Amino acid sequence: MIPTKHVDLAILGGGCAGLSLARELAKKNINKSVVIIEPRTAYQDDRSWCFWAPIQHSLTGWVNCSWPLWSFGLQNQLKQSRSHLDFQYQYIRSGDFYRKSQLIIQDCSTIQLALGQAVKTVDVHQAGWQVVTDSAIYNAQQVIDTRPPPSNLIDESTLIQSFLGVEILLDQPTDVDASQVELMTDMRLLEGEFCFTYILPFSERQLLVEVTVFASQAPMQADLQIELDKLLYKRGWAQAKIIRTEYGNLPMGLPDEAPSSTPQPIRAGMRGGALRPSSGYGFLRIQRWAELCAKQYCDTGTLLPQTVSGFLMQKMDQIFLHVLQKDPALAPVLFDNLLSQTKPDRFIRFMNDQASLLDCLHIIAHVPKIPFIKAMLARQRNAL
Numbered sequence: 001m002i003p004t005k006h007v008d009l010a011i012l013g014g015g016c017a018g019l020s021l022a023r024e025l026a027k028k029n030i031n032k033s034v035v036i037i038e039p040r041t042a043y044q045d046d047r048s049w050c051f052w053a054p055i056q057h058s059l060t061g062w063v064n065c066s067w068p069l070w071s072f073g074l075q076n077q078l079k080q081s082r083s084h085l086d087f088q089y090q091y092i093r094s095g096d097f098y099r100k101s102q103l104i105i106q107d108c109s110t111i112q113l114a115l116g117q118a119v120k121t122v123d124v125h126q127a128g129w130q131v132v133t134d135s136a137i138y139n140a141q142q143v144i145d146t147r148p149p150p151s152n153l154i155d156e157s158t159l160i161q162s163f164l165g166v167e168i169l170l171d172q173p174t175d176v177d178a179s180q181v182e183l184m185t186d187m188r189l190l191e192g193e194f195c196f197t198y199i200l201p202f203s204e205r206q207l208l209v210e211v212t213v214f215a216s217q218a219p220m221q222a223d224l225q226i227e228l229d230k231l232l233y234k235r236g237w238a239q240a241k242i243i244r245t246e247y248g249n250l251p252m253g254l255p256d257e258a259p260s261s262t263p264q265p266i267r268a269g270m271r272g273g274a275l276r277p278s279s280g281y282g283f284l285r286i287q288r289w290a291e292l293c294a295k296q297y298c299d300t301g302t303l304l305p306q307t308v309s310g311f312l313m314q315k316m317d318q319i320f321l322h323v324l325q326k327d328p329a330l331a332p333v334l335f336d337n338l339l340s341q342t343k344p345d346r347f348i349r350f351m352n353d354q355a356s357l358l359d360c361l362h363i364i365a366h367v368p369k370i371p372f373i374k375a376m377l378a379r380q381r382n383a384l
């Protein structure tokens, strides 16, 4: 017999979005029963969450490392770097994030993290929902779905951002400048697709080294491995001890899901469109949404779907992606121009979803015009 449990709120998926919402509800000492349903039985340090933020923010104590400078450059060209007086590029180790979130959640007696359970079905039931997992049935008043998008939907994205990286430990200190991240260096084309290097120096001996490709179809992991091996060899790090590996395929421009004949729960996280289409960044958006959603749920008992960019940023991102998809050869120069010619404060506002119309106009002024005009016209034709 599978036991049936009654809860006020079921959060499907205990990853970044699910745990962030639960953490915010726990901080408010929510007096409603909440369950987070997560298939993993234990969390691993499986990803590096980075973002630009002021030194002080609500997760400051969780930041593992931060850098005042970020560098970029085209293949075979000297790197340039930029900085901002008030913002730094910051890193939260996912292992710390999972552990600290769980500690906060455990302190709230009304929230249960149900590990080792995968959701099988979610259906409307009486005045709420019935969620069936492999070991329990939950009758929930409300449900929020933060499970990942199905892989066929990710495959239909305008572009896919694929990356493979390793966190390495060196015998000897490296000459890499530990005050700056290599955000997008060695920008080039790889088999016709945009490719770049991403390096986070945690110390003189410990670094995360990644190869990233933006492509219409995700490359094979084995091909990324070849590029990563070449990179490690080139930098003299081929013999380093590998602490962990990080791999991902992120949707850039996730399509809308086909309308369903049955009601669907509210979505958040990546499946709710949390990832910025032009960059794949989503951590800060998820945090903003989690705070707002927890407040709304505590104040009114209603849930908030994942918050996404405003109209202007959405249009900018669509055009940007369209250009990258139609003409990947433009990508290295496009990103190099964006990073070198946009003032750091405008660039950070653009990356953080806070760009004004003036910021957008400045960015447009520094990108190749003809492909953008063509992309805008093509989008207008498609919309007619």
Ligand SMILES: Cc1cc2nc3c(=O)[nH]c(=O)nc-3n(C[C@H](O)[C@H](O)[C@H](O)COP(=O)(O)OP(=O)(O)OC[C@H]3O[C@@H](n4cnc5c(N)ncnc54)[C@H](O)[C@@H]3O)c2cc1C
Residues within 6 Å of the ligand: 012, 013, 014, 015, 016, 017, 018, 037, 038, 039, 040, 046, 047, 048, 049, 050, 051, 117, 118, 119, 120, 146, 147, 148, 246, 247, 248, 249, 250, 268, 269, 270, 271, 274, 275, 280, 281, 282, 283, 284, 286
């Ligand atoms: C390796 C990697 C690095 C990234 N780095 C950055 C970064 O530096 N900066 C940034 O802004 N963004 C980054 N992102 C993008 C984004 O922030 C993350 O993908 C983030 O984890 C998305 O949160 P999420 O909750 O939507 O998905 P997830 O964190 O993946 O959570 C989804 C959860 O659903 C669970 N689940 C799956 N199936 C079921 C089921 N049947 N029932 C119940 N639960 C289920 C999964 O186990 C998982 O825990 C990165 C992504 C990856 C993959």
